[in-house]
Amino acid sequence: MKAAVLVFPGSNCDRDLKVALERAGADVSMVWHKDDRLPEGLDLVAVPGGFSFGDYLRCGAIAAHSPITASLRRHAARGGFVLGICNGFQVLTEAGLLPGALIRNAGLKFLCKDVALRVETAESAFTSGYDEGQQVAFPIAHHDGNYQIDAEGLAELRGEGRVALTYADNPNGSVDDIAGVLSENRRVLGLMPHPERAVDPVHGGTDGVAMFGALLGALEGA
């Protein structure tokens, strides 16, 4: 499985994400945001966490218009898999690849802690390693993780089973406790919690392993 991790000025989870994907068996290349094309034959493009462009204007807004993002859109449009974590999730919503928007946490604080999450659907390459309803623990580390979507959009997400993960105890004010959502074709996942920070016992948990493992399994088999 060939994966690329996009790197923007201010990305800071890019190497962690590379390690997590490599441990699951992926061949990973790092792609700088000013490159105008992605490597050939990619199965997955991963957009890492961090503070791309210093969160200027809005989190993820500038990165969503970087040169590499046009290639990311083409990759998604032809059915390629995309994983956006934390700032990566913000980039994907700003780029219009996922619905909704992420705004300042309701409590205004930057939150950095492990949270309990509920897997809302196992029907995606990202979540098939879990059971529906299973509780997992991933760390969060964000200031703007408050997911907002209008009632119509929320009904659509819920109706199509595209809410991937919810918070057991909503930390940031997100609508309907949403922590992660899938695209219509279920091949783009954006989530605020960090599965790549839960792949080694020294992280304090390994619940993220099943996400990368399932993804690799699905894409190797494809």
Add this chain to the structure above:
Amino acid sequence: MKVRVDVMLKPGVLDPQGAAVREALGNMGFEGVREVRQGKVIELDLAEEDPDAARAQATEMAEKLLANLVIESYRVEI
């Protein structure tokens, strides 16, 4: 030509920063502040001198980048 773009959260979208400012104003003794909404002012200096064309340019910029229309509205002032 100078153009100003005001960006505000849409009505109904929670504004935690505005709420914190309101709280602080109350603590300072400013009474009767029912709500505070915080937005952004973006000033553009455009080479375009025709007001209509400048407005059109700024509008396109607002739609594509300066505002996130999922949660924000904008107003262009020449």
